[in-house]
Amino acid sequence: MATIKQVAAAAGVSVATVSRYFNTPEQLSEQTRERVRRAVEQLTYYPSALGRNLRTSQTRKILVILPTISNPFYSRIITGMEEVAEKNGYSVLTCTTGGNPESEKNKLKMLYDRFVDGAVFFSTSLSRRQFDRLALEYPVVQCCEYQEGSAAGAVSIDNEQAAYEAVRYLLELGHRRVALVNSNNRFESSILREKGYRRALKEYGLSVREEYIRRGTYGFHNGEESLHHFLSLKEPPTAVFTVADSIAVGVIHAALEQGLQVGKAYSVIGFDDTSLARMYRPGITSVAQPRKELGEAAARLLLRRFQASPKSGELIFLPHRLVIRESTEG
Amino acid sequence: MATIKQVAAAAGVSVATVSRYFNTPEQLSEQTRERVRRAVEQLTYYPSALGRNLRTSQTRKILVILPTISNPFYSRIITGMEEVAEKNGYSVLTCTTGGNPESEKNKLKMLYDRFVDGAVFFSTSLSRRQFDRLALEYPVVQCCEYQEGSAAGAVSIDNEQAAYEAVRYLLELGHRRVALVNSNNRFESSILREKGYRRALKEYGLSVREEYIRRGTYGFHNGEESLHHFLSLKEPPTAVFTVADSIAVGVIHAALEQGLQVGKAYSVIGFDDTSLARMYRPGITSVAQPRKELGEAAARLLLRRFQASPKSGELIFLPHRLVIRESTEG
DNA sequence: TTGTACGCGTTATCAC
DNA sequence: GTGATAACGCGTACAA
Numbered sequence: 001m002a003t004i005k006q007v008a009a010a011a012g013v014s015v016a017t018v019s020r021y022f023n024t025p026e027q028l029s030e031q032t033r034e035r036v037r038r039a040v041e042q043l044t045y046y047p048s049a050l051g052r053n054l055r056t057s058q059t060r061k062i063l064v065i066l067p068t069i070s071n072p073f074y075s076r077i078i079t080g081m082e083e084v085a086e087k088n089g090y091s092v093l094t095c096t097t098g099g100n101p102e103s104e105k106n107k108l109k110m111l112y113d114r115f116v117d118g119a120v121f122f123s124t125s126l127s128r129r130q131f132d133r134l135a136l137e138y139p140v141v142q143c144c145e146y147q148e149g150s151a152a153g154a155v156s157i158d159n160e161q162a163a164y165e166a167v168r169y170l171l172e173l174g175h176r177r178v179a180l181v182n183s184n185n186r187f188e189s190s191i192l193r194e195k196g197y198r199r200a201l202k203e204y205g206l207s208v209r210e211e212y213i214r215r216g217t218y219g220f221h222n223g224e225e226s227l228h229h230f231l232s233l234k235e236p237p238t239a240v241f242t243v244a245d246s247i248a249v250g251v252i253h254a255a256l257e258q259g260l261q262v263g264k265a266y267s268v269i270g271f272d273d274t275s276l277a278r279m280y281r282p283g284i285t286s287v288a289q290p291r292k293e294l295g296e297a298a299a300r301l302l303l304r305r306f307q308a309s310p311k312s313g314e315l316i317f318l319p320h321r322l323v324i325r326e327s328t329e330g
Numbered sequence: 331m332a333t334i335k336q337v338a339a340a341a342g343v344s345v346a347t348v349s350r351y352f353n354t355p356e357q358l359s360e361q362t363r364e365r366v367r368r369a370v371e372q373l374t375y376y377p378s379a380l381g382r383n384l385r386t387s388q389t390r391k392i393l394v395i396l397p398t399i400s401n402p403f404y405s406r407i408i409t410g411m412e413e414v415a416e417k418n419g420y421s422v423l424t425c426t427t428g429g430n431p432e433s434e435k436n437k438l439k440m441l442y443d444r445f446v447d448g449a450v451f452f453s454t455s456l457s458r459r460q461f462d463r464l465a466l467e468y469p470v471v472q473c474c475e476y477q478e479g480s481a482a483g484a485v486s487i488d489n490e491q492a493a494y495e496a497v498r499y500l501l502e503l504g505h506r507r508v509a510l511v512n513s514n515n516r517f518e519s520s521i522l523r524e525k526g527y528r529r530a531l532k533e534y535g536l537s538v539r540e541e542y543i544r545r546g547t548y549g550f551h552n553g554e555e556s557l558h559h560f561l562s563l564k565e566p567p568t569a570v571f572t573v574a575d576s577i578a579v580g581v582i583h584a585a586l587e588q589g590l591q592v593g594k595a596y597s598v599i600g601f602d603d604t605s606l607a608r609m610y611r612p613g614i615t616s617v618a619q620p621r622k623e624l625g626e627a628a629a630r631l632l633l634r635r636f637q638a639s640p641k642s643g644e645l646i647f648l649p650h651r652l653v654i655r656e657s658t659e660g
Numbered sequence: 661t662t663g664t665a666c667g668c669g670t671t672a673t674c675a676c
Numbered sequence: 677g678t679g680a681t682a683a684c685g686c687g688t689a690c691a692a
Contacts, residue, residue: 003686004685004686014664015685015686016663016664016688019686020662020687020688028661028662029662032661032662046439046442046443048684048686049440049443049444049445050383050387050443050445050684050685050686051384051686051687052685053384053445053668054380054384054668054669055668055687056668056686056687059445061445063423068405069399069404069405069408070402070406070605071402072399072401074399075398075400078426079428082426091425091436091437091440092425093393094399094423094424094425094426095423096409096412098409106421107421110379110421112376113376113378113379114378220608246609249609253609275400275550275576276606276609279580280609281583281586281611333668333669333670344678344679345669345670345671345680346678346679346681347677347679349671349672350671350677350678353671358677359677359678378669379670380670381669381671381684382669382671384671385670385671385683662691663691663692664691665689665691666687666689667687668687670683671682671683671684672682672683672684673680673683674679674680674681674682675679676678676680
């Protein structure tokens with residue numbers, strides 16, 4: 001690897017001039033520029049980020065911390081972030097925690113040791129307190145989740161309202177026995193979606209039956225098992241609202257196997273409107289989040305924190321919408 | 331941000347001692363260790379990667395360059411890489427190119443400027459020549475794809491044989507009009523899978539009909555459109571081998587809409603055995619790759635290159651297997 | 661327009 | 677066991 005020194009020597013100029021060649025080439029005379037150009041080419045020199053980062057004390061890198069990349073939901077969000085980031089001279093790096101707190105702690109080190117300038121979190125296994133402290137010290141924002149009152153900004157849809165509307169739609173369809181398959185984590189989104197579910201029932205004068213509420217993973221199996229559980233009840237529900245398309249697929253899959261007619265008579269709603277919802281048969285009615293916009297907003301929020309220090313955690317809500325398909329219409 | 335100097339001053343020791351506190355604490359006396367510990371805590375000091383990386387001229391980071399994370403296929407591969415990497419003190423960072431050559435070039439800068447120690451490629455938009463040059467200069471390996479004779483090592487399944495076996499399975503089922511829906515890129519995997527397809531037909535004394543071969547994206551739509559094309563032929567195929575589960579879903583979706591009985595009579599095979607193949611109805615017969623093992627092997631390959639310089643590109647093949655489901659059995 | 665010289669935060673070498 | 681000090685590669689005042 002060639003260093004700036006070697007290039008300077010080869011070009012017969014000072015290292016400062018070589019540095020200028022890359023950073024403010026217009027300051028150089030045509031001649032010098034050419035001489036440096038040749039030396040650079042000759043030695044195939046490329047300026048080291050190691051030196052530059054140390055000198056400027058920034059890396060121009062943003063870390064996105066994901067629970068997993070197995071969920072295609074994240075893809076477009078990240079694309080959105082990237083577009084905004086690159087437009088501002090930043091690169092986006094992603095890493096996954098697998099939902100493992102240990103692993104997450106490990107990734108945080110990149111923030112502590114300044115390997116990246118800031119980070120975007122989705123879900124986090126940090127406690128509210130821990131995350132608050134983190135947000136106070138490092139540029140950090142949340143996407144699709146948020147801790148109220150944290151110094152970290154956040155971008156999200158209104159999960160309570162979204163769930164409310166989804167369930168209301170089922171009620172409008174005539175269903176009176178509506179179940180919920182939630183996730184068993186303590187994420188704000190899960191709590192809020194359950195809240196929305198309860199509000200809709202209440203509004204229709206229906207009481208919440210605890211046996212209609214299931215909590216588990218975001219996996220396919222959670223859906224399957226939940227359906228079997230529901231069918232084992234004396235009064236099985238006739239509609240199911242789930243907090244993920246993958247769960248909805250599990251529910252529908254199992255329902256069809258049991259000979260249920262999934263559609264208007266037996267309705268199922270998913271969440272996130274992933275490609276799964278579109279491709280499955282029947283197509284799955286699902287709550288769509290504005291993914292690209294979520295990513296863009298999150299990136300902008302983070303970039304803003306690089307400039308000014310946090311006034312207080314800015315909270316941005318973006319609109320969701322219910323995409324109707326055959327799983328509630330067929 | 332506290333620096334090592336400030337900590338040294340606060341603890342009344344030299345910076346060297348503070349450094350030792352983090353790197354070789356056993357070298358310090360109980361006393362000193364305690365004094366440093368207190369100073370570190372007091373100032374909430376955390377060693378900067380910027381300084382360390384410069385000094386050691388390594389970052390202990392591996393970059394994984396993906397076309398997209400929307401394909402759940404990659405998830406377990408990356409998990410495998412991470413396990414091996416972390417066990418060796420490396421972290422895995424991923425970034426996506428969206429298949430965009432421009433974007434890929436951008437990510438390569440992280441390699442050039444030593445922001446990461448090495449990289450794992452899946453598909454690449456670099457030409458063979460370009461990739462070869464890259465591999466000569468930087469620690470780089472390929473996963474699931476490979477360029478024969480490149481200095482970069484690679485881990486992959488035997489795509490030709492895998493495709494051959496899949497198609498042979500369709501032939502054994504009695505099909506004589508077997509179509510292929512390939513991708514339209516020039517990746518080695520696509521070329522080899524087509525080769526395998528042709529070999530199987532040949533072995534059964536069947537001629538390859540060009541109208542039975544379609545090339546497009548890995549998307550759902552490619553499958554749908556391909557099926558419609560096939561049905562427009564005078565002699566439509568009765569079985570379709572596709573190079574991705576998402577394509578297979580498109581084919582099946584469209585086929586069912588056309589009233590075809592997908593199963594033994596009209597068979598479809600996918601590739602990669604993603605969760606999609608398991609969850610779709612009918613379940614999709616698919617060629618499974620040993621994902622975790624692919625990731626582990628790729629990581630090991632890269633780590634080895636960090637030690638010794640490339641003898642020549644090592645090529646590792648891992649076993650695939652055909653997972654039979656209803657789309658060829660129902 | 662160009663060069664000199666310092667410092668960014670760390671680790672490694674060499675003394676003591 | 678501990679301290680000085682010289683790198684690492686770069687950017688940027690400041691001087692020329």
